[in-house]
Amino acid sequence: SLAELYAKVMALLKRSKGMVRDEAIAVGDIRLDPYRCTVTVSGEEVILAPMEFAILKILMENPGQVMSRDRLLVRIWGYDFEGNDRVVDNHIKKLRRALGSAASQIKTVFKKGYKLEVE
Template sequence: MIKILLVEDDLQLQEIIEDYFTAKSAGEIELVCAADGADGLTHAQEKDYDLVLLDVMLPEVDGFTICRELRRHSDVPIMFLTARQAEADRLHGYGLGGDDYMVKPFSLAELYAKANSLIRRAKGMIRDDLMSVGRISLDPYRGTASVDGREVELAPKEYALLKLLMENAGKIVTRETLLVRIWGYDFSGSDRVVDNHIKKLRQTLEEGAEQIKTVVKSGYRLEERK
């Protein structure tokens, strides 16, 4: 039996999702529902779930706060379901450790497919709690970064840039790749936006800034410095 926690204050949508998942899985998926953030957080902390479907705008406690709290002790897959479609909101959700993000209104079939994909992936993955390159460390499930053990506060895009560079440590990551992965295919601005955000990232990292190397006419590379 697969157990999914759905935290959603729209009771009609809650019922629709529950009925669809139950019918589609032939009863193999049990959906536990909570109508406010406080109740949802309590459920998530007291029981084990295979997936958490999480609205962002909730009474009592918002979805981003729930995600942040869960990532302090759990790597359960989290998918945000929300009407908030701004890029900053999506990046913030990913930065906090969310695994996926669906904007309302959405297809129930796509939601079901993504939910199953996240569950399968989580059951087959062994996750490291911490990514470390030289003096820089990043906890992708708490959404935090630190230099020499001191936590630093990163804006959503700077966090996303650092995470992508750390995932490709020692390799050149082109400006085009950074633009597509972080700003999206439909971004119409100049690639100078990457340089500006890298500058801000370096300023925030302070002693760790020297690890980010500029590769002329190409992009950036994160190097390890002992």
């Protein structure tokens, strides 16, 4: 269910905040603070849903590296995800919309997945 999925993401985000107080990650115009769960683009705060935040965090931790849908699903939802892997595409679409001018940094790699391009 959606509520269960949301709870899992929030638990993962809380767990990651408690384990390590990471410094902010910056790639191009995007800055992500995993401790405060905030994202800014060119200094302007961007509001993301938990799933979009989690996907962006993974992409920013692996700049230039192609992340397959399956790999993203495992990292976020775990091995017990039983839905369609196309759910990632919907979250990427929402993420791009939220990032505005920085959306072009998220590249689709045909038949492979997604990557965050370092500009």
